[in-house]
Amino acid sequence: MKELDKDNFDEAVLAHKGLYLVDFWGSTCEECLAMMPEIEALATALDGQVEFGKVNIQGNRRLAMREKVLGVPTILIYKDGIKTATFTKEFTADEVRSAVEELRLG
Amino acid sequence: MELFDIVIIGAGSGGLSAAVYAARAKRSTLILDRKRPGGQAATTEKMENYPGFPGGIGGRELMDRFRDHAKEMGARVEQAEVIGFGEEDGNYVIRTRKGVSYGARSIILAPGSEPRKLGIPGEADYSGRGVSYCATCDAELFEGGTVVVIGSGETAVEEAGYISRFADKVVMIVAHDEGILTCNRTQAETALANPKLIWKWNRSTLAIEGGETVEAVRVRNLKTNMEERITCDGVFLFVGTVPQTAFLGGFVETLKGYIPTDEKMETNRQLVFAAGDVRVKNLRQVVTAASDGAIAAYFADRELTEREDFSKAVKRAGHNYLLYFYSPSVQQSLDLVPAAERKAEALGLSLIKLHALKFGTVAARYEVKAAPCLLRVEGENKVETITEF
């Protein structure tokens, strides 16, 4: 998963053609850390088909707020640079997996 | 299926402390948590009241130490969510979401609690869009903003202090009269002196409102009945906790969701114990959860030992023997011990003495209703109840 920040986010995610999944997390967020391995596994499974990146909100607060992220963990899925799916707080990695599959095929 | 002496569900302070004691008693110990070990305590920035750490210690750091200690003693830690229970060959079976099942001779339930929701309009809709129950997770996202905190207990007051390091303004919604907080005095003094905290006393919260994200909280003054709309960027709720016991089904008895236990931390089910916030108790803290865990593991070990001793006694006694059930609360049953011993000697059989409550499963198997009770057993079967001895 690519480390995204305020300097590379727009070029990497918003200018990307296709699907881009971004995991917003924080190092003091237990729920985020618990979820991360499952998202990383999904990234490996879909390597080459869907792009995956993560944003640490520490140091990227403004970017997070611009993308309307007001709580973590939050996962946003962008299609051709447009936000098309949002998962926040109470969700499972399985739900994210199904959504990615659906967007990829649909 | 792997079988363990003691399986602990929940790796918070209660569960991890139980794991230290269980593993140290040389019991094969497995501890399961659906998240990273640490529980709620790991979500608070600083722990100021855990004895032994003057100046405080980080919540995550303290819980990492609990985890390392449990591992050092030999406990196995696995990430898995427990979804159900069963029984097989006299042992418990613990089913997890991933499909793996574990066998357990005894169980310690330490699933803790989670933040209570108020259930007001907008609360669920704006979860993660300005509504939060976790300051260490989200406070930074409100840097320079206005945040409303609902609650006046220890957690609310402590976390408000943390949030005020980022937010410009923290509006405290308190249901009580001016100056009354339900936290301890040290915390109250610090909070009341914090210039970033703005107090709204005698208020109840009606709704959380906004567009795509939170924009305001609507409150009512309980004295004047006037409604007020407080503009804000986020709302943190610290209004108590609820036990995480839905997954238990009816496995053990619960009271309003909490598990009642005796002093040994044993539930209404044999060899199933509970520890920590999930218990019916008064003070829900790290130090009390750790204490519960130690007690639960101690008695789990002791009861397993008693059962092992019983099996060994039966083996030694051979095919035919007398079983005597006594209870410390029934004086007569204690007074009759010598008589039972003489009876056994006269019959040329060995005598196995059992505490009727501790060996409840054995008593039930032989349909023993009350102590004293003397039985003659052949093989596994009751031959007669001896009444004259």
Ligand SMILES: Cc1cc2nc3c(=O)[nH]c(=O)nc-3n(C[C@H](O)[C@H](O)[C@H](O)COP(=O)(O)OP(=O)(O)OC[C@H]3O[C@@H](n4cnc5c(N)ncnc54)[C@H](O)[C@@H]3O)c2cc1C
């Ligand atoms: C923000 C905050 C600040 C606090 N500050 C303090 C403080 O300063 N001092 C203090 O002493 N106390 C403090 N507390 C209280 C303290 O954290 C709790 O009393 C303590 O964590 C209780 O421990 P526990 O082991 O009972 O449960 P928990 O810590 O809740 O741990 C339970 C664990 O069980 C797991 N679990 C639940 N269900 C399942 C399942 N079905 N399968 C697998 N795993 C499961 C959970 O994931 C969790 O990790 C604070 C609490 C909060 C929320």
